[in-house]
Amino acid sequence: METPVVSPPQIPSIRNFIHEPIMRLSLLSLAAACVALVSADATAQRIGPSVEAGVGVSSGGGGEYIHRGGAALDGVIATPLVQTGSGAVLLAFTGTVNGPIAMEDVCVVAPDDACYAEYPTFVSLGVAAGVQRRLGSSASARVLAGPAYYQAVDGGDAFGLQGRVDVAKPILSRLVVVASLRGTVLPRYQGETLRFGAFGLGLRIQ
Numbered sequence: 705m706e707t708p709v710v711s712p713p714q715i716p717s718i719r720n721f722i723h724e725p726i727m728r729l730s731l732l733s734l735a736a737a738c739v740a741l742v743s744a745d746a747t748a749q750r751i752g753p754s755v756e757a758g759v760g761v762s763s764g765g766g767g768e769y770i771h772r773g774g775a776a777l778d779g780v781i782a783t784p785l786v787q788t789g790s791g792a793v794l795l796a797f798t799g800t801v802n803g804p805i806a807m808e809d810v811c812v813v814a815p816d817d818a819c820y821a822e823y824p825t826f827v828s829l830g831v832a833a834g835v836q837r838r839l840g841s842s843a844s845a846r847v848l849a850g851p852a853y854y855q856a857v858d859g860g861d862a863f864g865l866q867g868r869v870d871v872a873k874p875i876l877s878r879l880v881v882v883a884s885l886r887g888t889v890l891p892r893y894q895g896e897t898l899r900f901g902a903f904g905l906g907l908r909i910q
Contacts, residue, residue, distance in 0.1 A: 770822060797828075798868070803825030804827055832848040862893040864890040881905070883904065
């Protein structure tokens with residue numbers, strides 16, 4: 705059976721990545737969280753180690769690819785390095801999966817008569833540092849950033865920079881529900897600069 709061929713869509717340029725909704729929301733939320741961390745009321749409650757996992761959606765930018773939307777999975781293990789009057793300075797280890805999960809057998813023809821590639825699905829391991837601060841009596845917010853290693857399912861790999869902001873609210877004594885936004889930049893992936901963002905919901909044990 706021949707692979708169906710469709711006319712090429714307009715491929716977003718690298719400069720237009722900021723207009724993708726999830727990535728734009730990630731940047732705005734990161735800025736808002738930084739303001740909240742600075743202005744939040746201080747509490748004396750200590751912040752301990754935590755483990756969390758989440759699922760969500762992702763969107764990619766940069767390069768010439770199709771099917772840029774996909775799933776997002778992430779996990780974070782964090783431990784406080786320094787307790788402060790309003791929270792803690794954290795060290796964290798991260799693991800993520802971002803990108804299309806199901807590939808379609810459709811050829812979108814590029815100007816050179818080849819087929820555009822699917823946006824890569826990446827698996828990553830990284831380390832990050834940042835701060836966590838209490839928001840009111842029980843909620844908290846985190847901002848984390850650091851380097852990570854990214855391996856694409858098609859075999860390509862690259863080092864990149866990751867940023868993460870989340871807001872958490874306890875639902876049981878040690879169980880917390882988390883809403884997070886993540887952004888990633890790969891400056892050199894097979895000669896291209898890729899950027900992608902993700903939104904997710906998860907649970908944290910702390």
